[in-house]
Amino acid sequence: MENKEGVKVVGFWVSPFVHRVRWALKLKGVEYEYIEEDIFNKSPLIFELNPVYAQVPVLVHDGKPLPESCIILEYIDEAWTNNPLLPQHPPERAQARFWVKFAEEKVFPALRGLLFSEGEIQEERLKLAMDVLQKMEEILRGNTFFGGETIGCLDLVLGYISYVLPVWEEIACFKILDPWKYPSLIAWIHNFLDHEAIKGEYMPSKEEMKTYFQWCRKKFM
Incomplete structure (x- = not known):
């Protein structure tokens, strides 16, 4: 390094x-x-x-x-210009920034909202979350990563889906990561977690995350 x-x-x-x-x-x-x-x-x-x-x-x-x-x-x-995270050409770069903004303003709040809800409210939020994930599924389809064959900025922004979202599903008793609905996203999760830069960097254990997010759910609901 x-x-x-x-x-x-x-x-x-x-x-x-x-x-x-x-x-x-x-x-x-x-x-x-x-x-x-x-x-x-x-x-x-x-x-x-x-x-x-x-x-x-x-x-x-x-x-x-x-x-x-x-x-x-x-x-x-x-x-640091090696291993670029955003495309070099302005139109593609602008498009990547658009989806990063979408991921921040739409995807994360929709998924996080499921952790802090239950019953009818959670069912309504689940529909919204499925809609935004469907958009991610569509732009990913046919690619290994959102950045194409290499990890890009959008992959990093959505990276929490690969390791945090399954914990949220278990704690809040909902299921959204359906391999039939989102086959490209499921494949992306495996590709992302298997990447050297990701698995070679610190990530909290599942048990640590369960304890923390259970506490958060109890505290903030």
Whole structure:
């Protein structure tokens, strides 16, 4: 890996927003220092690095902090040009950004909403979540990754589906990852988790995630 002095990531162990940043640095071959932040008992550091939102992740490069995971991904792609995360041609690049925005504003809230609901409300949210996943299924069809044959920015943004969503399904008693409805997405999950940059990077265990998200569901519902 490239030894790049002055690269740090401030994060929280289970945050999918943090993991996408760590995966991107792994894909680029950039070494970094990881600093764990307790998001329920925030340190002065996070208020110093991200005074507007005081949220993780924060990337610190040569002493300059940058918040917001999708912005960080684009920065990483521009700062280290090997293994590009976004297409090089402007029309394709703009299209990729559109789907990243869709994933952030539509897919994640729809899936997360299932964790914090039950009964009729969860059934309504399930229909919405199935609709947005169907769009992801359609744009993925025929490709190994959303980035084509290599992992791209959208793969990283949606990466939590591969390891967090099954835990949410178990905790909140719903089922959405149907191989008959989403064969391309199911294949993508296996391809994503089997990629060297993903399986070679830290990910929390299923039991750790179950304990944490059970607590979250009980606390926030």
